[in-house]
Amino acid sequence: MAVVKSSSSTSAGLYTRWFFVLPAVIFVLIMIVFPVLYTLYLSLHTWSGSAIRPPDFIGLGNYQTLLTNDPRFGDALIRTLQFTLAAVIVELLLGLAIALLIHGPFLGRGFVRTMILLPMVATPVAIAMAWLLMFEPTIGLFNGILRSLNLPPQLWLGSRDQAMGSLILVDVWQWTPMMALILLAGLTSLPEEPFEAARVDGANGWQRFLYLTLPLLLPTMITAVLLRSIDALKTFDIIYTMTRGGPGFSTETINIYGYVQSFEYFRLGSASSLLVVFFAIVLGISLLFVQIRKRWGTI
Amino acid sequence: MTDITGPDRVETSSPTLRTGTTPHSRSLRATSLRVLRYIIIALVVIIFAFPIAWMLLSSFKTQIDITTNDNLFVFTPTLQNYQNVFQQQNYLQYLFNSFLVAAVSTLFSLILGLPAAYGIARFRAHWLGLVLLTARIIPGITFLVPWYIIFGQLRLLGSYWALILSHMLVGLPFIAWVMIPFFESLPQELEESARIDGASTFGAFIRIALPLAVPGIATASIMSFIFSWNNFMFSLVLAGDDTRTLPIAIFNFLSYSSVDWGGLMAAAVVITLPVLIITLFVQRYIVAGLTAGATKG
Numbered sequence: 001m002a003v004v005k006s007s008s009s010t011s012a013g014l015y016t017r018w019f020f021v022l023p024a025v026i027f028v029l030i031m032i033v034f035p036v037l038y039t040l041y042l043s044l045h046t047w048s049g050s051a052i053r054p055p056d057f058i059g060l061g062n063y064q065t066l067l068t069n070d071p072r073f074g075d076a077l078i079r080t081l082q083f084t085l086a087a088v089i090v091e092l093l094l095g096l097a098i099a100l101l102i103h104g105p106f107l108g109r110g111f112v113r114t115m116i117l118l119p120m121v122a123t124p125v126a127i128a129m130a131w132l133l134m135f136e137p138t139i140g141l142f143n144g145i146l147r148s149l150n151l152p153p154q155l156w157l158g159s160r161d162q163a164m165g166s167l168i169l170v171d172v173w174q175w176t177p178m179m180a181l182i183l184l185a186g187l188t189s190l191p192e193e194p195f196e197a198a199r200v201d202g203a204n205g206w207q208r209f210l211y212l213t214l215p216l217l218l219p220t221m222i223t224a225v226l227l228r229s230i231d232a233l234k235t236f237d238i239i240y241t242m243t244r245g246g247p248g249f250s251t252e253t254i255n256i257y258g259y260v261q262s263f264e265y266f267r268l269g270s271a272s273s274l275l276v277v278f279f280a281i282v283l284g285i286s287l288l289f290v291q292i293r294k295r296w297g298t299i
Numbered sequence: 300m301t302d303i304t305g306p307d308r309v310e311t312s313s314p315t316l317r318t319g320t321t322p323h324s325r326s327l328r329a330t331s332l333r334v335l336r337y338i339i340i341a342l343v344v345i346i347f348a349f350p351i352a353w354m355l356l357s358s359f360k361t362q363i364d365i366t367t368n369d370n371l372f373v374f375t376p377t378l379q380n381y382q383n384v385f386q387q388q389n390y391l392q393y394l395f396n397s398f399l400v401a402a403v404s405t406l407f408s409l410i411l412g413l414p415a416a417y418g419i420a421r422f423r424a425h426w427l428g429l430v431l432l433t434a435r436i437i438p439g440i441t442f443l444v445p446w447y448i449i450f451g452q453l454r455l456l457g458s459y460w461a462l463i464l465s466h467m468l469v470g471l472p473f474i475a476w477v478m479i480p481f482f483e484s485l486p487q488e489l490e491e492s493a494r495i496d497g498a499s500t501f502g503a504f505i506r507i508a509l510p511l512a513v514p515g516i517a518t519a520s521i522m523s524f525i526f527s528w529n530n531f532m533f534s535l536v537l538a539g540d541d542t543r544t545l546p547i548a549i550f551n552f553l554s555y556s557s558v559d560w561g562g563l564m565a566a567a568v569v570i571t572l573p574v575l576i577i578t579l580f581v582q583r584y585i586v587a588g589l590t591a592g593a594t595k596g
Binding site for chain 2: 025133271
């Protein structure tokens with residue numbers, strides 16, 4: 001970086017300001033804004049990635065096909081929302097319970113925090129492999145346990161009806177700790193005085209939780225749900241490595257379908273239109289949460 | 300329930316003080332509640348650690364021990380799976396690739412991200428912070444198709460550069476996310492007095508702000524490294540045969556031989572062990588990184 005340029009300016013003028021942020025902004029523009037515009041451009045064309053045949057302009061044709069004539073897209077969209085909704089709700093409830101549980105002093109606090117960190121820092125592909133082995137219908141641990149309890153073994157990931165639930169289970173295992181740690185940080189930063197006052201007034205634990213902890217924690221909960229929802233909508237690693245969207249598309253989310261269209265079918269035009277719609281959905285949901293946080297998050 | 304719902308501040312003073320102030324004596328009930336709490340905490344820890352422990356355990360089992368399934372915990376451990384992984388596959392190369400891409404992309408993200416975060420924090424250019432954070436919101440697949448085409452035209456497809464540049468997009472927003480609030484929390488007086496003594500803005504940044512920000516930088520670097528190390532989708536599309544990172548290698552391993560579970564688990568352990576070891580040592584930083592920005596009003 002050109003250090004010399006700014007060494008003469010002593011005040012934080014416009015020039016210095018840009019000197020600090022410009023390299024990162026240019027990088028982001030090149031790596032994100034330009035590609036997104038390129039995706040927009042491709043979404044108006046039909047192209048197989050061939051160097052000989054350039055993209056053919058077809059206007060909004062891809063969007064029309066996607067929204068009116070591609071049931072796989074609609075199904076994938078519904079599945080994505082189901083996956084996100086189910087995973088995030090369970091993670092919020094479990095995460096809140098765990099945060100309350102490990103809030104406050106106890107022996108082995110650091111150890112417990114380290115252990116619950118492991119699921120979310122462990123390499124997703126690696127833990128997907130571990131879960132594959134546990135879900136395995138003939139040799140897997142889960143069916144082993146069911147058999148020893150004289151219960152009928154299940155197909156888990158091999159069944160159209162159970163595969164999505166199994167993947168949600170993995171996501172819940174992987175990301176509940178994230179929710180718990182964010183909420184724990186929120187609990188730790190709550191002011192002490194209202195709790196003291198409530199105790200003096202004779203409020204019991206449940207009342208303090210309902211009327212103090214929950215409302216005071218609401219902004220943190222909204223932020224945590226926002227962060228988790230954005231990531232859950234985009235879940236790729238565990239789904240693609242464990243089921244590849246199968247069996248029979250039953251776990252194909254938008255992200256998986258977009259990947260398959262782009263890099264397995266090489267229908268780059270229609271894939272791009274799908275990605276633009278996906279982009280809009282994720283952005284829309286993010287903005288919605290930001291609005292929710294603005295309105296109700298500051299109680 | 301007293302300890303569970305209240306804020307956390309009492310920890311440093313004295314825990315006995317709090318139990319002493321509870322209105323009526325109910326020591327038996329309090330003790331049994333405490334025991335119950337420890338039992339539930341233990342259960343939670345077991346549940347979250349179990350799949351990783353199972354992976355580790357299975358990686359030392361022979362194929363027969365895994366498939367017969369009679370003795371889940373009693374077996375003669377073997378290192379054969381690890382030998383197979385390192386002999387049959389080019390794992391040392393993949394290990395090197397993963398390390399190189401994670402380290403270089405983290406370094407470059409810091410070089411771009413630290414001045415940017417400082418500039419945004421000091422000159423209150425928060426809309427620019429939002430620009431950097433959009434990279435965290437936008438689905439990666441949206442720019443993966445154009446990257447694939449552009450890197451292909453630049454003959455960079457399958458090169459380390461394609462991987463490093465794409466992984467920087469994972470690291471950079473994270474560094475901004477952690478470092479903007481961190482720089483904002485640093486007192487400005489020291490930099491101002493350095494500037495009065497004749498240092499440039501950039502000199503004040505390098506000599507005053509950066510050394511003070513070391514804890515934040517540590518958090519951001521560790522997280523950026525781990526996210527790059529774990530990254531699957533970008534590498535899946537952009538890596539070549541020689542530049543393949545570990546997550547891609549193990550994914551291909553699954554496709555060839557879905558039968559060799561022991562080998563698969565050994566490979567999974569090889570990938571994730573470095574991350575787990577880092578986590579054991581710097582747990583505090585990781586918690587700070589993951590929860591950064593989420594609790595401020």
